[in-house]
Amino acid sequence: MAKVIVLTSGKGGVGKTTSAAAIASGLALRGNRTVVIDFDVGLRNLDLIMGCERRVVFDFINVINGDAKLNQALIKDKRNDNLYIFPTSQTRDKDALKRDGVERVLNELKESFDYIVCDSPAGIEHGAITALYFADSAIITTNPEVSSVRDSDRIIGILASKSRRAEHNMEPVDVHLLLTRYSLERVKKGEMLSVEDVKEILSIPLLGVIPESESVLRASNTGIPVVFDEESPAGRAYVDAVARFLGEQREMRFVQPERRSFFRALLGRA
Amino acid sequence: MAGNLVQGAVFTVMVVRAEMLRDPAFDPELAQQVQRSPRFFLNAPVVLDLRGAAEFTHEAEFIEARDILRRHTLTLIGIQNAQPTQVDAAAAAGLASFAPNASQPSRARPVEPAPNAAPAPPRLAATATAKSRLVTQPVRSGTQIYVRGADLVVTAPVSPGAEIMADGNIHVYGVLRGRALAGAGGDAEARIFCSRLEAELVSIAGHYLVSDQLPPEQRGSAVQIALVDGRLTIVQN
Numbered sequence: 001m002a003k004v005i006v007l008t009s010g011k012g013g014v015g016k017t018t019s020a021a022a023i024a025s026g027l028a029l030r031g032n033r034t035v036v037i038d039f040d041v042g043l044r045n046l047d048l049i050m051g052c053e054r055r056v057v058f059d060f061i062n063v064i065n066g067d068a069k070l071n072q073a074l075i076k077d078k079r080n081d082n083l084y085i086f087p088t089s090q091t092r093d094k095d096a097l098k099r100d101g102v103e104r105v106l107n108e109l110k111e112s113f114d115y116i117v118c119d120s121p122a123g124i125e126h127g128a129i130t131a132l133y134f135a136d137s138a139i140i141t142t143n144p145e146v147s148s149v150r151d152s153d154r155i156i157g158i159l160a161s162k163s164r165r166a167e168h169n170m171e172p173v174d175v176h177l178l179l180t181r182y183s184l185e186r187v188k189k190g191e192m193l194s195v196e197d198v199k200e201i202l203s204i205p206l207l208g209v210i211p212e213s214e215s216v217l218r219a220s221n222t223g224i225p226v227v228f229d230e231e232s233p234a235g236r237a238y239v240d241a242v243a244r245f246l247g248e249q250r251e252m253r254f255v256q257p258e259r260r261s262f263f264r265a266l267l268g269r270a
Numbered sequence: 271m272a273g274n275l276v277q278g279a280v281f282t283v284m285v286v287r288a289e290m291l292r293d294p295a296f297d298p299e300l301a302q303q304v305q306r307s308p309r310f311f312l313n314a315p316v317v318l319d320l321r322g323a324a325e326f327t328h329e330a331e332f333i334e335a336r337d338i339l340r341r342h343t344l345t346l347i348g349i350q351n352a353q354p355t356q357v358d359a360a361a362a363a364g365l366a367s368f369a370p371n372a373s374q375p376s377r378a379r380p381v382e383p384a385p386n387a388a389p390a391p392p393r394l395a396a397t398a399t400a401k402s403r404l405v406t407q408p409v410r411s412g413t414q415i416y417v418r419g420a421d422l423v424v425t426a427p428v429s430p431g432a433e434i435m436a437d438g439n440i441h442v443y444g445v446l447r448g449r450a451l452a453g454a455g456g457d458a459e460a461r462i463f464c465s466r467l468e469a470e471l472v473s474i475a476g477h478y479l480v481s482d483q484l485p486p487e488q489r490g491s492a493v494q495i496a497l498v499d500g501r502l503t504i505v506q507n
Contacts, residue, residue: 124412150411153429157410201447203408203427 002110005117006135007178008159010151012122014143015180018216018226019238020119021049023139025225026242028083032114035074038088039131040121041096047087050077051223061089064101070108079228084113094127106134124158133164137174139207139245143181144193149201152177156204176207178241183212184254195255208241210234211254282400282419284316285350288323291335304342316344317368321351332363402438409434409448416454430470439463449473453497462495467504477502 007020017040024036037060038046047053052075058068077083086109089096109116120131132138138159142152159173160166166173179198186192199206210216215232219225227242229235233254240250290296304311316339320326326335336346348366349356357367402421409415409424411431422436425443432448434440437455439462446464453460453475460474467488470481474497485504492507 150429150431153411154431156408157413157432160407160410161413200445201427201429 002113003115003136004106004110004134005115005137005139006120006132007117007139007141008120008128008132008155009122009141009148010124010128010155011143011148014141014148015210015216016122016141017045017049017119018220019139019141019178019180019210020117021046021225022227022235022238023242023245024115024117025077025080025083026227026238027115027117027245028077028080029227029239030242030246031082033082033112034115034117035084035086035109035113036117036119037086037109038119039097039127040119041088041127042090042093043121044088044090046119047075047085048223049220050085050225052077052085052087053223056087059087059089060105061092061096063105064096064098070105079224094121094125094130097127097130099130099133102130103134124154128155129158129162132159132173133162135159135163135173136165137176137245139176139178140202140204141178141180142198142202144179144183144187144195144198146193149193149198153202156202175204176245177202177204178207178210180210181212182209182254195252206252207244208237209252209255210237210241283347284314284344285319286316286339287319287321288326288335291338297338300342304344308343312343314344315347318346318349318365319351320349320353320356324353324356327355327359329359329362332360332365336363336365403436408444411448419455436460446472451478452495458497460497463493463507465492466490467493472502474502 421438
């Protein structure tokens with residue numbers, strides 16, 4: 001049974017698209033037929049991160065409106081045969097995401113894919129709600145700072161109340177935490193929340209911690225998802241996260257125990 | 271079919287203490303309160319609490335009370351804490367009698383305010399006939415929970431940006447990081463209990479403290495918060 005996974009966060013700029021590209025690529029590298037969809041209508045970026053921007057002809061909105069067929073819009077990844085990219089429109093806006101149209105397209109995708117990864121836009125408006133509505137699993141992308149954590153908390157609440165699974169009293173969306181742009185140095189200095197702080201506030205299981213790394217920026221700019229870079233710590237962290245998502249036990253890397261947590265420092269308690 | 275003629279239902283009803291009707295400040299203050307939320311009060315049912323008002327014994331007095339409340343768009347439907355003679359007089363005025371009655375052992379009365387204290391505002395607290403609400407999932411940022419006429423019990427953390435409200439007490443068996451408003455209907459005896467206080471705001475019957483005003487030594491500890499002499503008081507458990 002195909003699984004719909006949404007990468008969401010509430011806040012913008014935390015690494016949803018980078019993570020969607022990396023997780024989708026990671027799932028494909030493990031032999032799963034995977035498609036990654038860009039829900040950020042009007043602010044199309046996934047095609048750049050995936051390095052297929054020059055091959056976009058038709059998009060998600062064309063397919064929703066019935067102007068193009070699914071196989072005309074899907075772009076096959078150059079590096080992995082299991083991976084497809086479903087770009088969105090840069091000229092339209094989020095109102096073009098009609099819920100019944102999205103449902104029809106997802107159902108069609110479910111026939112030929114194992115995993116459908118949805119890259120959500122930021123915010124909690126129509127675009128983000130539509131992206132998470134049909135999710136079976138959610139990967140909450142969070143940076144170790146208070147505003148990102150609060151927005152993630154809000155999105156978890158929305159998943160629990162406004163998703164299809166919530167509205168139809170089905171088993172709730174299975175929610176995972178992905179902590180991105182983590183810098184152990186800054187955590188030690190008390191400038192960033194620690195993994196433990198974030199886990200305590202959000203109280204959801206931790207899928208992975210992605211260290212802040214130059215390789216992520218390089219990957220974005222060259223259009224090669226960071227999991228393909230086996231040398232980079234961030235790439236390895238994503239590979240681990242994908243393995244955990246598939247049910248494997250893996251030790252958390254890049255997170256040594258910290259002595260003084262940000263929260264304690266904030267509250268003046270040593 | 272006969273078995274279905276009478277069905278049970280639970281309602282939240284405002285209670286007005288009879289002795290307050292004698293207070294000259296009652297009329298203008300109630301008028302003000304009604305003006306603030308006219309829709310809430312329009313045709314709202316009211317029960318007259320006769321505790322400490324043994325002088326209400328005549329049918330005419332109950333009719334007068336009904337007329338006073340009617341002027342403020344409220345509908346008097348019955349009495350509470352009544353002596354047997356009062357039950358009869360009220361019945362003659364067409365009013366129902368709600369339990370508990372004075373013949374039953376009643377709870378200890380709350381301490382009266384000092385004689386020189388300002389007259390208490392009219393107490394329009396909802397009765398606790400409604401069932402208290404139990405929340406077992408984390409209360410996430412942006413979520414609002416309100417329990418009308420009863421207590422709220424949360425067995426999970428309450429996130430910053432979440433708001434929990436109850437007309438009765440609030441219990442949080444987890445970290446309280448959001449806003450908690452107990453006694454939302456005006457009950458000054460409501461309390462807030464939490465196993466770790468990191469709240470953005472706590473309030474009882476409209477008296478509130480924001481995060482900055484919480485004493486640093488109480489932060490992060492298990493506390494209860496009560497309204498004592500009109501001041502929010504935090505006691506470490």
